[in-house]
Amino acid sequence: MRSTSPALGVLGLLIVAVIAAALYTTGGPLTARAERRDEVRHGDLNRLVDYVQCVADKEDGQPPETLSRSSDCWQDIRLNDPYSGEPYRYEKLSDVSFRVCATFETEQPERASPMPDDRFDPSSGCLYSQSYTRRLR
Amino acid sequence: MRPREQLSAFVKDALVKGRSREEIKAALHDAGWTASEVSDAMNSWADTAFDPPIPRPRPIVTAREAFFYGLMFAALIMTAWHLTSISFRLIDIWLPEFPVPEGRAAWSINGIRFSIAVLVVFFPLFLIMNAKAERSSRLDTAKRRSALRRWFGFLTLLLAALSLLGDLVYVIYKFLDGDLTSRSLARAAVVAVVAGCIFLYFRKETEEADSAQH
Numbered sequence: 001m002r003s004t005s006p007a008l009g010v011l012g013l014l015i016v017a018v019i020a021a022a023l024y025t026t027g028g029p030l031t032a033r034a035e036r037r038d039e040v041r042h043g044d045l046n047r048l049v050d051y052v053q054c055v056a057d058k059e060d061g062q063p064p065e066t067l068s069r070s071s072d073c074w075q076d077i078r079l080n081d082p083y084s085g086e087p088y089r090y091e092k093l094s095d096v097s098f099r100v101c102a103t104f105e106t107e108q109p110e111r112a113s114p115m116p117d118d119r120f121d122p123s124s125g126c127l128y129s130q131s132y133t134r135r136l137r
Numbered sequence: 138m139r140p141r142e143q144l145s146a147f148v149k150d151a152l153v154k155g156r157s158r159e160e161i162k163a164a165l166h167d168a169g170w171t172a173s174e175v176s177d178a179m180n181s182w183a184d185t186a187f188d189p190p191i192p193r194p195r196p197i198v199t200a201r202e203a204f205f206y207g208l209m210f211a212a213l214i215m216t217a218w219h220l221t222s223i224s225f226r227l228i229d230i231w232l233p234e235f236p237v238p239e240g241r242a243a244w245s246i247n248g249i250r251f252s253i254a255v256l257v258v259f260f261p262l263f264l265i266m267n268a269k270a271e272r273s274s275r276l277d278t279a280k281r282r283s284a285l286r287r288w289f290g291f292l293t294l295l296l297a298a299l300s301l302l303g304d305l306v307y308v309i310y311k312f313l314d315g316d317l318t319s320r321s322l323a324r325a326a327v328v329a330v331v332a333g334c335i336f337l338y339f340r341k342e343t344e345e346a347d348s349a350q351h
Contacts, residue, residue, distance in 0.1 A: 005338055005341070007333075007334040007335070007337040007338040007341075008264075008267075008334070008338050010330070010334050011220075011331070011334040011335070011338075012260070012264070014220065014330060014331070014334075015216070015220055015256055015260050018220060018223050018224055018227070018256075019223075019253055019256060019257070021227055022223050022227060022249050022252075022253055023253070025227060025230060025231075025249070026246045026249050026250060032250065
């Protein structure tokens, strides 16, 4: 008798519509997995910046020309993207500044940086930073 | 003995002693019982010439029912809560009022995924249990009289009514606060639709349960 109750029908339709909209907006499990991989990449970039700053400190504030493991700095870093295997791109931009870049799978949000002078560029996937020692001078 | 049972026992004794129903009603009325209490007590004994008086069936509470309606109530609450939660988060994404910090956006998306999972489990559960309750109450009027079913219905009505009133208060407050944006209106509309549907459905349900009792 009430199996076709309009109120319950509206509620059911609303739930189906909301779930569809939510899946469309947040992406399904594949998107979620890609987001998680990108989080790992972003974490790697942040650690690389720490590492490069440490190496620069030992070199009188001069960022290194290329990225390689140094026995002077103990940061736990990854030089290659753990999923695609391709190396993270490092570039010395000036005597103080440098950037590390990764190829992200999903559209990157604007991210607040832990350090005031670091800057993440969502479109290129690059994290820009500067060495401390030089900056303090 | 509770007053209600005491009253019912008195009506039985009076009927056994051959007093007429009118006489008993008048006596109870004179003793200060209210009309609804009197009719309740009189209705607990069938109006036939059969001696001794035949008790009418009364609402009962069984453990099985407590389990059933408890689970159904939980399923409904979870459904309403998470439906509203997903909608709020989607509204926040679609109608942003200021840039959302990155951490909060990720947290919100995870919240949406969790709520989808809750809805996928609990809404079908509610529909199945509700259909089962309706089917059995159609076959068996004793089920429709079930005290728990009424309590469940009225408790749901109470919560839905409070949500609707709270929603109205929210809209008026936001208006006075100069903050009645499309976003707060959309939020209020979601609560109104969800609580409104539940209210309408359970009002009908409790009315039917009430009419089955008399």
